[in-house]
């Protein structure tokens with residue numbers, strides 16, 4: 001298990017549509033394990049493979065925030081949304097690839113998803129609350145979309161300019 005570096009926006013790899021995972025291999029299992037370790041270390045409640053530079057359709061999430069409750073690490077391979085509620089929910093989102101920037105994003109309040117697990121079996125589950133927001137945020141990553149793509153062009157450009165400056169400063173450090 002190793003902590004992998006998280007790509008910072010703007011980065012062309014974060015804008016790519018990821019191809020499906022062909023098979024659940026030991027390499028995929030190692031990637032999932034590393035992504036969970038990287039997510040918990042960040043800390044975050046979700047992380048998508050392109051964020052660690054691997055362009056494949058896999059994300060991890062664990063939205064259990066109560067420290068006294070057991071964690072629920074989830075690995076979703078080739079995830080797809082099979083149903084969306086009409087009801088919408090607005091949440092102030094952040095992103096590990098866009099550090100220290102937050103903005104309100106409105107998404108369906110509940111989604112039903114189907115995916116392949118590390119057991120190579122098909123799973124289906126309905127998510128609500130932070131789980132639903134996180135799952136949609138991560139699925140966006142697999143399609144090269146960031147939460148700032150749901151904002152107006154001025155706000156998106158402002159955040160992108162600030163992230164470009166931050167990357168330049170980090171490169172000099």
Ligand code: K2U
Pocket residue numbers: 043044045046047048091092093094095096097130133134137138141
């Ligand atoms: O994909 C990521 O960058 C991980 C995000 C996932 C996430 C963003 C917004 C809302 C739900 C999940 C990280 O967990 S960032 C941590 C975080 C969590 C909730 C709200 C803001 C930031």
Ligand code: ZN
Pocket residue numbers: 094095096097137141
């Ligand atoms: Zn993100």
